Amino acid sequence: MRKIPLNECTFGEDEIQAAIAVLRSGHLTMGSQCEAFENRFARELGVRNALFVNSGSSANLLAAFALVNPALQGHCPPGGEVIVPAVTWSTTIWPIVQAGLTPVLVDSDPQTFQMDLQQVKAAIGPKTVGICPVHVLGNAVPMIALQALAKQHDLWLIEDTCEALGTRHAGKDVGTFGDIGTFSFYFSHHITTIEGGMVVTDNDELAELMRCLRAHGWTRQMKGRAAMEAKHPEIDPRFLFVNTGFNLRATEINAAFGLKQIEKLRTFNKTRIRNAEFWNKEFATLIQTGYFRPMQPTEGTESTWFGYPIICKDIELRKQLGAHLEKNGIETRPVICGNLARQPAFKMIPHRIVGALKGADEIMDCGLFWGSHPVMNENDLSYVANTVKGFFKA
Ligand SMILES: Cc1ncc(COP(=O)(O)O)c(C=O)c1O
Structure with missing residues (x-):
């Protein structure tokens, strides 16, 4: 595989x-x-x-x-x-x-x-x-x-x-x-x-x-x-x-x-950007349908895509899509540590929380990412795109 x-x-x-x-x-x-x-x-x-x-x-x-x-x-x-x-x-x-x-x-x-x-x-x-x-x-x-x-x-x-x-x-x-x-x-x-x-x-x-x-x-x-x-x-x-x-x-x-x-940084980053642009295009219909959406660069930003993070429409979809990708050899991760306030370590740390952290919860519960590294070739990009589309039978 x-x-x-x-x-x-x-x-x-x-x-x-x-x-x-x-x-x-x-x-x-x-x-x-x-x-x-x-x-x-x-x-x-x-x-x-x-x-x-x-x-x-x-x-x-x-x-x-x-x-x-x-x-x-x-x-x-x-x-x-x-x-x-x-x-x-x-x-x-x-x-x-x-x-x-x-x-x-x-x-x-x-x-x-x-x-x-x-x-x-x-x-x-x-x-x-x-x-x-x-x-x-x-x-x-x-x-x-x-x-x-x-x-x-x-x-x-x-x-x-x-x-x-x-x-x-x-x-x-x-x-x-x-x-x-x-x-x-x-x-x-x-x-x-x-x-x-x-x-x-x-x-x-x-x-x-x-x-x-x-x-x-x-x-x-x-x-x-x-x-x-x-x-x-x-x-x-x-x-x-x-x-x-x-x-x-x-x-x-x-x-x-x-x-x-x-010396290779800017070239590496160009490839990371190319990867994300490729997937954004490939997933346009799925995104429009509302199954998931990729991270949006903030205004005035050329994001360098450490990975390709998405937010699925609900937790169940995130679990199933994540399992489907892993089963097909595509490594995935939660969005870094998720909402850190929910990590057990915070029980022993003096801290303050402002607001309900709803966005952080959504990122933790419905988000995942896969790699967008500079060694990926066009076949890898297509394989990821087809595996995701295959899940939705799109
Ligand atoms: C946002 C952020 N800060 C700090 C670190 C720590 O860096 P290191 O793993 O080199 O200690 C990481 C590591 O991934 C990170 O993602």
């Missing part, structure tokens, strides 16, 4: 040779390859600073802990609230909790799958310190309106862009609208470094703080290292610790992969 996995290897001989060259060089821990990848990534997105870390979750962890760090001007007080969409990946929210902040869950629009801005407005209160938009499945949150809202209320804006590298919105790449943007290079994402992530910011103070928190609270990778050393002549400058921290560093092997993959 034909298999259509959610994702397949997007790397080849280029990445393998680059990784082998790093292994042969003997220098494996964060060094010149990582720096080159950070510079290349920053140039691709047109941002001042990019920091390579070992996962997208680590990128979110670093962002959250930077915002509460006393060394940051205007840092967030403990218990401050951060508004997040109910439909996202778990590690958008866990780092907020781990940093001592309170997540406030708002609804997601079941047409676009993105956080609902009316609900964000309703969620803003005296304790709000930040908003964390998440560009779900390659689509984009309406960032111009959200930026204005954050500015009006003087809130930090952290964009979780782990599912949307290269998505263009209002003339820019998503992840570059907020104070911080975070990215994931996990195997199934827009580019891969095996595991890996990136944090970007135009705020040099934040970048410097995150360089310190990324590696033990150590000055070693800080740009302003010399000034710190001059302030503490009594301490061996090679081992000067000026803050708390983690070890979230990626390796030179991951960076070597990333340097090859970033």
Whole structure:
């Protein structure tokens, strides 16, 4: 039977040779390859600073802990609230909790799958310190309106862009609208470094703080290292610790992969877009009949289709269609974690919910997606289309 996995290897001989060259060089821990990848990534997105870390979750962890760090001007007080969409990946929210902040869950629009801005407005209160938009499945949150809202209320804006590298919105790449943007290079994402992530910011103070928190609270990778050393002549400058921290560093092997993959990003994304456009056309009649509808790109967005998500007209149809696809070798997934407020983990997390989260429930109960990866060929696309149409006998 034909298999259509959610994702397949997007790397080849280029990445393998680059990784082998790093292994042969003997220098494996964060060094010149990582720096080159950070510079290349920053140039691709047109941002001042990019920091390579070992996962997208680590990128979110670093962002959250930077915002509460006393060394940051205007840092967030403990218990401050951060508004997040109910439909996202778990590690958008866990780092907020781990940093001592309170997540406030708002609804997601079941047409676009993105956080609902009316609900964000309703969620803003005296304790709000930040908003964390998440560009779900390659689509984009309406960032111009959200930026204005954050500015009006003087809130930090952290964009979780782990599912949307290269998505263009209002003339820019998503992840570059907020104070911080975070990215994931996990195997199934827009580019891969095996595991890996990136944090970007135009705020040099934040970048410097995150360089310190990324590696033990150590000055070693800080740009302003010399000034710190001059302030503490009594301490061996090679081992000067000026803050708390983690070890979230990626390796030179991951960076070597990333340097090859970033050159392919825009081509990969074109294929993801082609895939979705093909299916949108193929399913036009089924969509019109009301059996299901695909995710709608938000206004001004060229979605990069992390997968091809649909909302079925009811739960029963979602179950039956999902089973039919799986039986025919097409791998499917629920729409990431569904409505996270319904996940058992939330029983032990202090949080606030705004509104009834009906859109998030619809996405969880009636939504599913299959892959739209760049290695799919035209036969794969037709196979998926015919399998779906076969289910409806269309
Ligand atoms: C929205 C979102 N945030 C964060 C992450 C975490 O990224 P990673 O798997 O690289 O830790 C993911 C992973 O898929 C994600 O989808």
